[in-house]
Amino acid sequence: MKYVLRLLPVAYMAVIWIMSSLPSNHFVELPDSEIDRFIKESLHLIEFAILYVLLVLAILTRKGEFTARLNILCAVIAGLYGLTDEIHQSFYPYRSASWFDLVKDVTGILVCFYFIQGALFKGRFVRLRDMLGIVRKF
Template sequence: MLRVLPFAYMVAIFIMSSLPADHFVKLPDSKLDHTIKESLHLIEFAILYVLLVLAMLTRRGDFTPRWNLACALFAALYGISDEIHQSFYAYRSASWFDLVKDFTGISVCFYFIRGAMFQGKFRGLRKVLERV
């Protein structure tokens, strides 16, 4: 199941990027609605990165620093492709700032996972990840 989740999540991202931003949820306060949806960029591709890591962790002994970096780069490249995809829809927007937010979320998760798995930091996180 963990190996399928990243691909299902990528499909969900693709579908949601094809729809207007308020297709699923629109809060009554438009400023709050915009702020919340913009802040989701910080976690959207971080979640993809974490799902990719979890999928790799199901392959015992195969998760190395290189695979960790590959997961982060793949999530970042998918973020770039998502911004390009959104640029083709009049009711969506693509921006460099959105990419910065995407990369920031990925980088924060990368920091913690790298620290836990390869640098002896964040022992609690490492225990959780090792149970996968």
């Protein structure tokens, strides 16, 4: 299980890269274009937050202490990958890249960072801390 958790961030990053290379309507396009756009724009809030959480889970499976610095490093890596993704999208005529998309990416990361930081280092969110502790045992 720990090896699966360690490989998940890399696999997820590959999926992001591939999907960023395709038109936004390649997989799904809803009949109402406004709703379709709203949902796809909202996904920026969770796409890189998921990457951050996967990075945290991967690091929790290794021996050694998970420090606040490692937690920040996970958030920075996820944010930098969000920036890389926006740059990557700018090379495709059927995709768009914007600073606002990057802000949404980072916002999602920061929300998850708040909860994980609170659970692991501030004594808050006990259930989340317990769930992360289970991952630590892998």
